[in-house]
Amino acid sequence: MAVNRGEFIQALREREAKLVELINRDQYRRSFNPEELREAVYSYLNRPAKRLRPGILLFSCGAVGGDEQRALSAAAAVEVYHTWTLVHDDIIDNDSKRRGFPTLHEQFRGNALNEGYSEGEAADYGRNMAILAGDLQHAWSMQLIWESINSGVSSAVVLDLLARLTNLTKGLLEGEALDVLFSKRKIDDLKEMEILKMLELKTGILYEFAGIVGASIGLDRTIDENNLIQAIGSFARKCGVAFQLQDDILGITGDEKRLGKPIGSDIREGKRTVIVLHAFQQADDKDRDYLLKWLGNPAVSGEKIEKIKQMLIEYNGVEYAKKMADQIVNEAIEELAPIPESQYKNLLLAWADYVADRQV
Amino acid sequence: MAVNRGEFIQALREREAKLVELINRDQYRRSFNPEELREAVYSYLNRPAKRLRPGILLFSCGAVGGDEQRALSAAAAVEVYHTWTLVHDDIIDNDSKRRGFPTLHEQFRGNALNEGYSEGEAADYGRNMAILAGDLQHAWSMQLIWESINSGVSSAVVLDLLARLTNLTKGLLEGEALDVLFSKRKIDDLKEMEILKMLELKTGILYEFAGIVGASIGLDRTIDENNLIQAIGSFARKCGVAFQLQDDILGITGDEKRLGKPIGSDIREGKRTVIVLHAFQQADDKDRDYLLKWLGNPAVSGEKIEKIKQMLIEYNGVEYAKKMADQIVNEAIEELAPIPESQYKNLLLAWADYVADRQV
Numbered sequence: 001m002a003v004n005r006g007e008f009i010q011a012l013r014e015r016e017a018k019l020v021e022l023i024n025r026d027q028y029r030r031s032f033n034p035e036e037l038r039e040a041v042y043s044y045l046n047r048p049a050k051r052l053r054p055g056i057l058l059f060s061c062g063a064v065g066g067d068e069q070r071a072l073s074a075a076a077a078v079e080v081y082h083t084w085t086l087v088h089d090d091i092i093d094n095d096s097k098r099r100g101f102p103t104l105h106e107q108f109r110g111n112a113l114n115e116g117y118s119e120g121e122a123a124d125y126g127r128n129m130a131i132l133a134g135d136l137q138h139a140w141s142m143q144l145i146w147e148s149i150n151s152g153v154s155s156a157v158v159l160d161l162l163a164r165l166t167n168l169t170k171g172l173l174e175g176e177a178l179d180v181l182f183s184k185r186k187i188d189d190l191k192e193m194e195i196l197k198m199l200e201l202k203t204g205i206l207y208e209f210a211g212i213v214g215a216s217i218g219l220d221r222t223i224d225e226n227n228l229i230q231a232i233g234s235f236a237r238k239c240g241v242a243f244q245l246q247d248d249i250l251g252i253t254g255d256e257k258r259l260g261k262p263i264g265s266d267i268r269e270g271k272r273t274v275i276v277l278h279a280f281q282q283a284d285d286k287d288r289d290y291l292l293k294w295l296g297n298p299a300v301s302g303e304k305i306e307k308i309k310q311m312l313i314e315y316n317g318v319e320y321a322k323k324m325a326d327q328i329v330n331e332a333i334e335e336l337a338p339i340p341e342s343q344y345k346n347l348l349l350a351w352a353d354y355v356a357d358r359q360v
Numbered sequence: 361m362a363v364n365r366g367e368f369i370q371a372l373r374e375r376e377a378k379l380v381e382l383i384n385r386d387q388y389r390r391s392f393n394p395e396e397l398r399e400a401v402y403s404y405l406n407r408p409a410k411r412l413r414p415g416i417l418l419f420s421c422g423a424v425g426g427d428e429q430r431a432l433s434a435a436a437a438v439e440v441y442h443t444w445t446l447v448h449d450d451i452i453d454n455d456s457k458r459r460g461f462p463t464l465h466e467q468f469r470g471n472a473l474n475e476g477y478s479e480g481e482a483a484d485y486g487r488n489m490a491i492l493a494g495d496l497q498h499a500w501s502m503q504l505i506w507e508s509i510n511s512g513v514s515s516a517v518v519l520d521l522l523a524r525l526t527n528l529t530k531g532l533l534e535g536e537a538l539d540v541l542f543s544k545r546k547i548d549d550l551k552e553m554e555i556l557k558m559l560e561l562k563t564g565i566l567y568e569f570a571g572i573v574g575a576s577i578g579l580d581r582t583i584d585e586n587n588l589i590q591a592i593g594s595f596a597r598k599c600g601v602a603f604q605l606q607d608d609i610l611g612i613t614g615d616e617k618r619l620g621k622p623i624g625s626d627i628r629e630g631k632r633t634v635i636v637l638h639a640f641q642q643a644d645d646k647d648r649d650y651l652l653k654w655l656g657n658p659a660v661s662g663e664k665i666e667k668i669k670q671m672l673i674e675y676n677g678v679e680y681a682k683k684m685a686d687q688i689v690n691e692a693i694e695e696l697a698p699i700p701e702s703q704y705k706n707l708l709l710a711w712a713d714y715v716a717d718r719q720v
Contacts, residue, residue, distance in 0.1 A: 032539055034541060129540075135448060138495065140530075159515060170393075176492055177492055247461070303656070
């Protein structure tokens, strides 16, 4: 029986409760000291969030016939892993908001100002706590994968997943670095393939990892030993890329309150997206000059941001990205063909549907 | 036959050559992309350095009768691990020099300025590349421990060492965070025990890890299975703490060129050391006020730094720290009692001697 959006969200919420309980256990909380750093480690983790990556991991475990409970520690691992990349990414992007609250470096900068630090000291303190908290979460995510052993997952599988975790980091940070470097290149110097590669590295491969981990634990087999694992991994990677394309669309057309970040920030930062590239290629000379001048210009006004938004829509950048996302989701769904029918498979399909038509 | 200082240094140099060859292998170099990030990952690693941690790891492997060659990947792991903590620590401390060259964030800030970035953009770029490079080295160090499997180390030992790596990070970053927090507390609010705990966390436990990894691999046993492993670990931890005490002494009395960092920077930063605390406790009211006013004051002049140096010496801060270091080294040497005599044990003892009387 197909799973509708409400049921999909409900299924995520049920997993979230277990996940939040696990990561807040005393054995973990007490391992982060001093108290300021513990607060920093838990800040994003205890904010409201969709918990898609751990959800996909658990559904993937179930979809191959595995017991979700055995994958819970690994599910926490991908959430914690995702969080450290957010914490460091927010420093890198100088972002001020995350999940509707101040980014971690901003939160601790604020704490320091309240304690009477000077502006410069407070900014350093905020940045420093965020660097350290991200580093700790990185190490903790490894621990949580490791602890799958305690739920009966074999050493061979755990070792395989730990090796994948390292490769994931190399790919993901390559994506981060490309993002930093692309933002300094002129938009017309970039190729669509480069942007898509960056999306795959920044977002796709972490979802792929979540799918592989869930299916590997579900089967207690490494990826080479059962072809369902790679199938679910590819499905998840493709949905992840489509998810990111939609993210870029929502960055232009979305609702500020629901997204929890200011609309226009992508334009102000000059984010290199498929939308921007396509619109730029379609634009007339005058509008190209306008885009070149104002995309990524910190001095861009609210009025100009609105004008750029209209250009990105009118030159079909948004529509183009939407079509691309839909096509990728369709390819993703095909990957699931070898997976036997089950309610878990329906949850994965509901995710694909959610990605293709996401509002937040 | 006892090993003299020259022979000890020579033994380190021989290991360094193998280490540098290993970390620069194509299989690793090619895994770091884009090129800018690869350059960042290798920057500190290919600078001249003492390579004490990997050296101690390899000597510990030999001292329990193991084959050093099997521990080479793990030795590279501790060097890479140490490096990521330096890269992030240098951002945190706003340091400008490391191993005689610009710190990583400064190096890439300089690159960006040369390419015409604005001051603000260049500083962000330098910081961002350093954050990402440290994150990559962190992941890579895990990979290198993992790859000990390829030299025949058992899965059980590798899994044990990977779990220790996570705990190491939690302890080490607790030390980092305490350092950040202590620097904001008044010197007379701190206790000597707190400073010593910070030294143990920031420096001691990584040396302990090196000793444990080397001995575990040498015996292909986990720490619970053979008591020599903990003995070497404790030896290495204690020498590490003494090493750091000496570092603080050299930060006051050392030679700028040989250390590769500006003398007086510890005073300018208000670094909380046993030296400073002891001198402060011994000082008269006038000198206390002077120390409170100028330690950690960015406006402190070269003349005032010189005056503070003299105070730290005259109030016996330096001598006190030196005595403490000597005592800790003696305790360390006692830990080695159960280790059978060998040239490897002599190398470990030569290290203890080197720590007790270090010049650089």
